[in-house]
Amino acid sequence: MAVKQNKVLNQFADFLLWVEKLKETDKDLWLKPLSTGKWSLREVLTHIMYWDKNSLEMMVPNMAEDAKLFFVDIEKHNQEAAVYAQTYNSLDTLIDDLIKTRKQLLDLLEEKYDDTTIFTIDNRNYTYKKFVHIFIHHDEHHKKQIEDFLEQEKSA
Template sequence: MAVKQNKTLNQFTDFLPWVEKLRETDKDLWIKPISTGKWSLREILTHIMHWDKNSLEMMLPSMAEGAKLFFVDIEKHNQEAAVFAQAYTTLDVLIDDLIKTRQQLLELLKEKYDDTNKFTINNWNYTYKKFVNVFIHHDEHHKKQIEAFLEQEKSA
């Protein structure tokens, strides 16, 4: 079990060095929407951090055998993150906060991770591994968006 835990949590941790590299982003680009009607890099990173905070403060403390949990209202949660993003005036501070939040989440995951525990979220069966994998895929989705945007901007 420890090997599976480490592999899953290592994948989740792999997001941090990638975020660090974003510090090199042109200061004008981080507030530009990645495409028409889409969020900016600032809003996407705040969105990810906002979900990490929700996992850290609301979900993980309640994950236990047989627990019945529910995700927050996703649209409302995402809109709150987009509004909160406007408070960030520098990319470095946002990246520092995101990394700090993810590290806190990882520490709690390392303490609590037990893939024998089964619980439900929104009436769907979950284990710690499945829960973390949801957010690994979420990170990957946004990484691809950001990388495509930055590549497009570089060649423009």
């Protein structure tokens, strides 16, 4: 993955450095809910990977000038990801799969990325930059949840 000097894609790729470090997580924590009624680390990481997979397979390949795209049903997609998470018996395997999927997505984005291309998603104008920023913020949201959880567990 040779990401050019594209700040947005580099920022999106930075998540991988952080996620790789999660392999050091105490193995008995990855199945524990981050807080009452919330997902576990396994489900959150699968959720992120599932969105990357959707972007890789359904969204980015179809991003072109004047394309009309639509996000999947978010609740249904998230529920499917939570169910799929149950197939993982190893945190390392899950992290490896997430990294592999994100790298494939980054490669495709690098290939197609053009700041001038305008398309719609759910009838709203988007550029590649705006699209990627949604997922950078999504990563940051879940990264903070996970870091807060791990910090709390450390001091418990």
